[in-house]
Amino acid sequence: MTKIIQPNKQSNIFKRPSSETGIWSWITTVDHKRIGIMYGYAAFFFLLVGGIEALLLRIQLASPDNNFLSAAEYNAMFTMHGTTMIFLAIMPISAAFFNYLLPLQIGARDVAFPRLNALSFWIFIFGGVFLYSTFLFGTAGAPEGGYLAEEVSRLGSAPNGGWFGYQPNAGMKYSPGTAMDYWAIGLQILGIASLVSAFNFITTILNMRTKGMRFMRMPVFTWMTFAVSFLLAFSLPIIAIALFYVTFDRQFGTTFFLTEGGGDPILWQHLFWLFGHPEVYILILPAFGIVSEVLPTFSRKPLFGYPAIVFAGFGIAFIGFGVWAHHMFASAISPVAQAGFGLSTMVIAVPTGVKIFNWLGTIWGGKLSMKTPMLFSLGFIGMFLIGGLSGVTHAIVPADTQQTDTYYVVAHFHYVLFGGAMFGIFSGLYYWFPKVWGKMYNETLGKIHFWLMMIGFNLTFGPMHWLGLQGQVRRTWVYAEETNLAFWNLIVSIGAFIIALSILVFMANWIYSRRKGPEAGFDPWDARTIEWSIPSPTPVWNFSKAPEVKSLDDFWHMKYDEDEEGRPVKRDTTDALLLELEEEGLNPKEDIELPNPSYFPIILASGLPFLGYAVIYKSLPLAIVGVLLILIGSFGWGTEPLEEEFTEDTENE
Amino acid sequence: MSDSHSYPHEPTGVETRKLGMWVFLSTEILFFGTLITTFMIFKGRDFPGIKLSDVYDIPFTSVSSFVLLMSSLTMVLAHNALENGDQEKTRVWLLSTAMLGAVFLAGQIYEFTEFYHKGFVLSSNIFSSTFYVLTGFHGLHVFIGVVLLIALWSIGQRQNGLSLDGGMNLEFVALYWHFVDIVWIVLFTVVYLI
Amino acid sequence: MSVDHKPHPKPVQYVQIALVLGVLTAIEVALYYTEDVVGVFTDPLLIILAVGKFVIVVGWFMHLRFEDSLINKFFTGGMILALILFAIVMFERAAANFI
Numbered sequence: 001m002t003k004i005i006q007p008n009k010q011s012n013i014f015k016r017p018s019s020e021t022g023i024w025s026w027i028t029t030v031d032h033k034r035i036g037i038m039y040g041y042a043a044f045f046f047l048l049v050g051g052i053e054a055l056l057l058r059i060q061l062a063s064p065d066n067n068f069l070s071a072a073e074y075n076a077m078f079t080m081h082g083t084t085m086i087f088l089a090i091m092p093i094s095a096a097f098f099n100y101l102l103p104l105q106i107g108a109r110d111v112a113f114p115r116l117n118a119l120s121f122w123i124f125i126f127g128g129v130f131l132y133s134t135f136l137f138g139t140a141g142a143p144e145g146g147y148l149a150e151e152v153s154r155l156g157s158a159p160n161g162g163w164f165g166y167q168p169n170a171g172m173k174y175s176p177g178t179a180m181d182y183w184a185i186g187l188q189i190l191g192i193a194s195l196v197s198a199f200n201f202i203t204t205i206l207n208m209r210t211k212g213m214r215f216m217r218m219p220v221f222t223w224m225t226f227a228v229s230f231l232l233a234f235s236l237p238i239i240a241i242a243l244f245y246v247t248f249d250r251q252f253g254t255t256f257f258l259t260e261g262g263g264d265p266i267l268w269q270h271l272f273w274l275f276g277h278p279e280v281y282i283l284i285l286p287a288f289g290i291v292s293e294v295l296p297t298f299s300r301k302p303l304f305g306y307p308a309i310v311f312a313g314f315g316i317a318f319i320g321f322g323v324w325a326h327h328m329f330a331s332a333i334s335p336v337a338q339a340g341f342g343l344s345t346m347v348i349a350v351p352t353g354v355k356i357f358n359w360l361g362t363i364w365g366g367k368l369s370m371k372t373p374m375l376f377s378l379g380f381i382g383m384f385l386i387g388g389l390s391g392v393t394h395a396i397v398p399a400d401t402q403q404t405d406t407y408y409v410v411a412h413f414h415y416v417l418f419g420g421a422m423f424g425i426f427s428g429l430y431y432w433f434p435k436v437w438g439k440m441y442n443e444t445l446g447k448i449h450f451w452l453m454m455i456g457f458n459l460t461f462g463p464m465h466w467l468g469l470q471g472q473v474r475r476t477w478v479y480a481e482e483t484n485l486a487f488w489n490l491i492v493s494i495g496a497f498i499i500a501l502s503i504l505v506f507m508a509n510w511i512y513s514r515r516k517g518p519e520a521g522f523d524p525w526d527a528r529t530i531e532w533s534i535p536s537p538t539p540v541w542n543f544s545k546a547p548e549v550k551s552l553d554d555f556w557h558m559k560y561d562e563d564e565e566g567r568p569v570k571r572d573t574t575d576a577l578l579l580e581l582e583e584e585g586l587n588p589k590e591d592i593e594l595p596n597p598s599y600f601p602i603i604l605a606s607g608l609p610f611l612g613y614a615v616i617y618k619s620l621p622l623a624i625v626g627v628l629l630i631l632i633g634s635f636g637w638g639t640e641p642l643e644e645e646f647t648e649d650t651e652n653e
Numbered sequence: 654m655s656d657s658h659s660y661p662h663e664p665t666g667v668e669t670r671k672l673g674m675w676v677f678l679s680t681e682i683l684f685f686g687t688l689i690t691t692f693m694i695f696k697g698r699d700f701p702g703i704k705l706s707d708v709y710d711i712p713f714t715s716v717s718s719f720v721l722l723m724s725s726l727t728m729v730l731a732h733n734a735l736e737n738g739d740q741e742k743t744r745v746w747l748l749s750t751a752m753l754g755a756v757f758l759a760g761q762i763y764e765f766t767e768f769y770h771k772g773f774v775l776s777s778n779i780f781s782s783t784f785y786v787l788t789g790f791h792g793l794h795v796f797i798g799v800v801l802l803i804a805l806w807s808i809g810q811r812q813n814g815l816s817l818d819g820g821m822n823l824e825f826v827a828l829y830w831h832f833v834d835i836v837w838i839v840l841f842t843v844v845y846l847i
Numbered sequence: 848m849s850v851d852h853k854p855h856p857k858p859v860q861y862v863q864i865a866l867v868l869g870v871l872t873a874i875e876v877a878l879y880y881t882e883d884v885v886g887v888f889t890d891p892l893l894i895i896l897a898v899g900k901f902v903i904v905v906g907w908f909m910h911l912r913f914e915d916s917l918i919n920k921f922f923t924g925g926m927i928l929a930l931i932l933f934a935i936v937m938f939e940r941a942a943a944n945f946i
Binding site for chain 2: 071074080113195197200201202203206207208209210211213233234235236238240241242244245248252253255256262263264267271298533635638639
């Protein structure tokens with residue numbers, strides 16, 4: 001009979017949490033699936049907030065000489081839109097996928113360090129809340145005698161120095177008040193969350209793979225998680241230091257970026273982009289992974305050139321560390337650096353191109369099933385390609401000096417980040433929906449979402465290419481009638497609202513299908529990887545017993561053999577096998593050990609915003625509270641064993 | 654039959670927590686690398702005002718450096734003692750390491766106070782900014798290390814000693830401590846001597 | 848389930864290593880004072896000594912010499928990445944400031 005080990009001993013001052021339902025069970029959970037779900041909902045919430053910020057921007061720019069938003073409010077909106085979408089929406093949604101899927105794809109029970117996993121999530125939540133508390137408590141002043149001398153509204157009292165915080169503009173002299181401190185400290189806190197996740201995933205992929213799961217048998221999504229984790233691990237420390245420098249310059253009188261004290265503003269750009277460029281690969285690689293799972297499933301063909309895709313992914317990650325100064329072509333960097341980075345930026349297009357050809361090779365000759373996940377993955381290929389091509393044009397230094405700070409750049413990165421990363425993410429959300437919830441989403445609504453989004457997206461960002469080349473500058477709250485930019489700006493704004501409509505369709509589908517969707521079964525897509533061989537929704541223990549993997553796409557090969565022409569032929573044993581898997585999946589025969597839930601991750605995480613407020617408001621009491629929470633969290637954690645010790649008696653029960 | 658026996662562990666052959674610790678330390682290289690690089694970019698620049706070389710005391714710092722180096726020795730002896738099962742010796746060496754670390758920190762605090770009195774303060778200029786933030790972060794890491802060492806020592810006192818697996822582990826604290834030492838090895842040369 | 852037993856140096860060997868480290872430190876300090884005599888070789892020598900101490904502590908005290916090559920790769924990889932990236936930044940800033 002199955003026994004799931006429950007915590008039953010007092011291992012610390014407080015009894016270990018033991019509930020399985022209700023809010024406490026979510027607060028103390030260390031289960032990667034629950035953490036993934038929480039990440040997903042939180043990230044989606046921030047996606048909506050970032051989207052509203054974008055809509056406000058677009059209302060302002062829908063007509064020339066507009067004053068819907070003041071200049072101060074506009075600056076705050078574009079800064080928060082970028083910061084939110086990158087750090088609070090896309091990165092956490094990717095984290096949601098990594099968290100939920102990684103252990104399933106490698107056949108594990110959970111990640112290497114489950115409590116650390118929970119810690120990452122709670123730090124993200126507290127970091128996001130801290131950053132957004134700027135709208136309540138923050139102040140965004142204007143430099144003395146500056147252009148924006150008027151009183152700044154609540155909507156404008158947010159970070160306003162751009163998501164990239166260029167110094168000295170975002171320093172205390174030109175951005176007085178506290179808003180940019182909320183930005184610097186908020187990002188610092190969020191960075192810790194991602195860094196901790198990175199160690200966890202690297203260690204998990206190395207050490208928690210099931211029997212037979214050799215590296216070259218891992219799904220591509222797992223490989224991309226691996227690459228992203230390396231990028232995070234090695235780039236986040238750099239921005240952490242850079243953000244400390246910003247905070248110290250603003251709060252403690254240092255002069256890292258202030259020429260008056262001998263500092264160098266370009267240093268900020270180097271340090272920021274040393275992180276910032278790997279960051280954009282962090283944003284796109286998960287989508288590469290998702291698409292590499294969806295295309296083969298919906299083409300009923302194996303991924304074309306699996307080793308090439310894996311190595312190209314790592315090639316992109318590695319070269320991605322060597323292109324950062326292409327964000328600085330228009331700053332005062334030396335010509336040798338410009339030439340070198342222009343070259344490396346062109347080189348990085350090569351492994352990306354390899355992947356695109358391999359994806360095309362995957363669908364070529366396949367039996368295509370045009371369900372919503374497939375539509376989004378195909379859309380991804382097209383939109384990412386366009387974004388990648390405009391990116392290559394940036395690599396040419398003289399051309400880039402024309403494009404810099406215009407809407408052409410805005411077009412480029414939205415094609416790769418929205419048309420690329422978001423489309424990939426939507427593809428994944430639909431694809432794994434049945435696995436997570438055990439129900440199927442509504443296909444018609446899914447298609448409506450896709451087409452509305454395709455149209456809206458291209459209407460919004462397509463015209464930005466020529467608007468930019470015609471001279472519309474970025475980060476500027478208003479444009480004059482005489483510039484003749486009005487017509488296409490209006491189209492762009494209409495497109496933005498069509499995107500918003502498509503998101504509403506998505507949300508309606510999600511809510512409806514979770515409640516009333518038809519039962520999905522554990523392999524609705526006839527898929528290839530082992531997460532589809534267990535029940536839907538995923539049982540809390542994942543696999544009833546450790547799977548033994550014999551090849552790449554192991555689940556597919558269990559179901560199908562190949563005829564002489566390489567076409568899949570269903571085995572005679574398949575139907576019986578599927579029934580057996582289902583029965584076994586729901587009724588494990590062995591005792592199962594699960595990591596115990598814990599209070600301490602959330603306690604530890606809660607100390608960080610206190611430290612943040614303490615720095616901004618120079619409050620010793622707040623600092624003490626923060627340090628105490630961190631100490632209590634750490635010591636509680638350190639003295640709390642993860643698995644209760646087995647005694648001879650319990651083993652023989 | 655307990656599940657932990659049938660579920661595969663550690664296909665790499667490296668213990669999971671040890672692997673995690675080394676990955677963490679590899680990232681710390683980037684952390685301190687950034688701090689050191691910033692220091693080196695500005696060192697020697699032609700900018701008016703007080704410099705570190707106006708105020709430092711090489712003999713004093715040399716003694717401090719030696720103290721920290723020796724704490725690595727006591728740390729490794731503590732680990733060695735635990736491997737041989739000698740709980741009491743382990744605690745002695747752990748405490749010695751913590752004390753040497755504390756002496757180092759005291760030396761840093763004394764140095765910084767002297768510099769402060771001589772007018773080399775955090776907000777003086779870029780030279781002081783880079784110096785204090787770099788050595789300050791290192792000092793913070795030493796402080797955290799001392800706290801970890803004392804925590805280990807006190808755990809060793811309360812329960813029936815420390816074990817080589819499970820819970821807060823001496824081997825990983827040792828790795829962290831040595832890392833803090835090697836950062837200083839680089840710092841001492843780059844900041845003071847060159 | 849105990850820690851894998853790779854070959855460990857014995858305590859007396861650790862003390863010997865510590866003595867070597869002490870001597871290297873003494874040489875470093877001496878170099879600082881004899882800069883006029885040693886001249887242009889001072890800085891390179893100081894760097895070599897620092898690298899030497901670094902390698903000794905990492906290799907023997909942190910045990911990297913005896914560890915799995917996987918761990919070696921992480922640490923060395925991180926070092927190489929850091930060295931390359933920061934060398935580029937320092938070079939670029941130096942070049943830009945020279946103009």
